[in-house]
Amino acid sequence: MIYQILSNKWRPQEFNQIIGHKYLIKMMVNSLNLKRIHQSWLLSGMHGIGKTTIARILAKSLNCKKDITSQPCRTCANCKAIEKGKFLDFIELDAASKTRIEDIKIILDSTQYPPIQGRFKIYLIDEIHMLSKHSFNALLKILEEPPKYIKFILATTHLKKIPRTILSRCLHVHLSSIEPTCISNYLEQILKKENIDIKKEILNIISYSSEGSIRNAINNLELIISSIKKKKIKTSYVNKLLGIFDKHSIFILAQNIIKNNIHSVLKILDYAEKIGVQCNNIISSLIIFFHNLSIIKITTLKENNLINEKSKYKQKIYILSKKILFQDIQNYCKILIRGKKYLKYAPSPRIGMEIILFQIYQYTNEKYHVS
Ligand SMILES: Nc1ncnc2c1ncn2[C@@H]1O[C@H](COP(=O)(O)OP(=O)(O)OP(=O)(O)O)[C@@H](O)[C@H]1O
Ligand SMILES: [Mg+2]
Ligand SMILES: [Zn+2]
Incomplete structure (x- = not known):
């Protein structure tokens, strides 16, 4: 038997198998039940959170032989063909490789022909932000008033790059990252x-x-x-x-950041590099750590069940939380989150991470007048 990777093997095939995105799912289910489905959807959000998966379920819901339904049967020829990726009226395009106006014209020409197999012809255009300005303009009319048998689902990981003219013609839903x-x-x-x-x-x-x-x-x-x-x-x-730092090393690192002991911080980073820990993972772990520290500060140890840790470790965090002000933790988090966003622009991840930690060092120095 051909081995199928887990993410494909367990790709949700029904709306109720989707994790998160409750608002979008509810909206799609309702509109399918009412048979009032918007002609152009825009799904935005980071990679791997379900944009393509949801689009495929929507395609099935619109083309199931049973009816337009929020619970496609998965046994009719159309449902089966969509699940196998062999449905002629579900056209998946990667805009990243079809950015030119000529490519879009081919798509536009093909919209003149009604569906062959199903009720609707559905175009899923992925990474839509990659289109050129001319290509976006060429799409405007068809997005606003497509033939009755056409539905568009546009997907993007870069919402900011989508022109307003496109946004205003679509039903836009932003998919958040999953908890x-x-x-x-x-x-x-x-x-x-x-x-x-x-x-x-x-x-x-x-x-x-x-x-x-x-x-x-x-x-x-x-x-x-x-x-x-x-x-x-x-x-x-x-x-x-x-490439993740273990929780005790993160604790020691955070402890030294709080003490403003920059030499020890740098030594810990050397150690992290030696054992192959990735810099963005260290920053993420620090954000989570300091966030947990904030929660500890605003709740009592007993009522705090947010931190999923054994009690001895929790006790250590609790003691550490006494050594820092809530406001300072929030500023650390701000510096870390902002820094993480710009990490990719640094000449190397290590330099980027050092810049972020130097900012925290400087912040503490300035605030407490340490020379
Ligand atoms: N919300 C979700 N619920 C359950 N599984 C999911 C969800 N999102 C993603 N997955 C899993 O991740 C895999 C990839 O999801 P999908 O292709 O839908 O992501 P995407 O948002 O389209 O990503 P990209 O932006 O890279 O195209 C799916 O096959 C599935 O196994
Ligand atoms: Mg996708
Ligand atoms: Zn069906």
């Missing part, structure tokens, strides 16, 4: 179906490092499963494989 706890629970469900046992702590590490993308999380899970022979997977191995 780590949802991702972790979802991975657990997949493992159950695969009959594989991996402890929750490891699933949490994978979820937090996937930065809100389900595809990233499933791919990392697959990497771990396929790189290990033994049944018992060690946390330290997972950290190493994913």
Whole structure:
């Protein structure tokens, strides 16, 4: 049997299997039930959160032989063809490779012909932000008033690059990144179906490092499963494989940042580099750590069940939280989040990370007049 990667094998085929995006799903289900479906949708959001998956389910819902339905049968010829990627009236295009006006003209010409197999001819245009200005302009009319049998689903990871003229002609829904706890629970469900046992702590590490993308999380899970022979997977191995700093090292790093001990901070970064920890992972871990610290400061230790940690470690964080003001933690987070956004522009990830940590160092120095 041909091996299918986990993210394809478990790609949701029905709306109720989608994780997150409750508002969009509810809206699509309602409009399908009422049979009032907008002609042009624009789905924006980061990679691997379900844009293509949702578009395919919508295509099935519109073309199921049963009826236009929010619960396509998955057994009729049309549903089956869409699931196999062989449905002639569902046209998936990657705008990144078809940016020119000539390419768009070919698409526009093809819209004159009604569907062959189904009720609707559906165009899913991915990475739409890559189109040239002329190509966008050429699309305006058809997006606003397409033939009755045409539906457009545009998808983008860069909403800011979409012209207003396009936005105003589409029903735009932004898909947020997925919460780590949802991702972790979802991975657990997949493992159950695969009959594989991996402890929750490891699933949490994978979820937090996937930065809100389900595809990233499933791919990392697959990497771990396929790189290990033994049944018992060690946390330290997972950290190493994913290039993540273990939680104790993050604690020590945060402790030194709070003490403004820049020499120790740099030494820890040397160590991180030596063992192959990725800089953006360190920044993400620090953001999560300081955010947890904020929560600890505004709640009592007992009522705080947000931090999913064993009590001894929690106690240590609690003691550390006494050594810093809430306002300072918030400013650290601001510097870290802003810095993470610009990390890709630094000459190297290490330099980028140092710049961010120097900003925190400078902030503390200026605030407390340390020379
Ligand atoms: N919301 C979700 N619920 C369940 N699984 C999901 C979800 N989003 C993504 N996945 C998983 O990730 C895989 C990739 O998702 P999809 O192709 O829909 O992402 P995308 O948003 O279109 O990404 P890209 O921007 O890279 O095109 C799916 O096959 C599925 O396994
Ligand atoms: Mg996609
Ligand atoms: Zn069907």
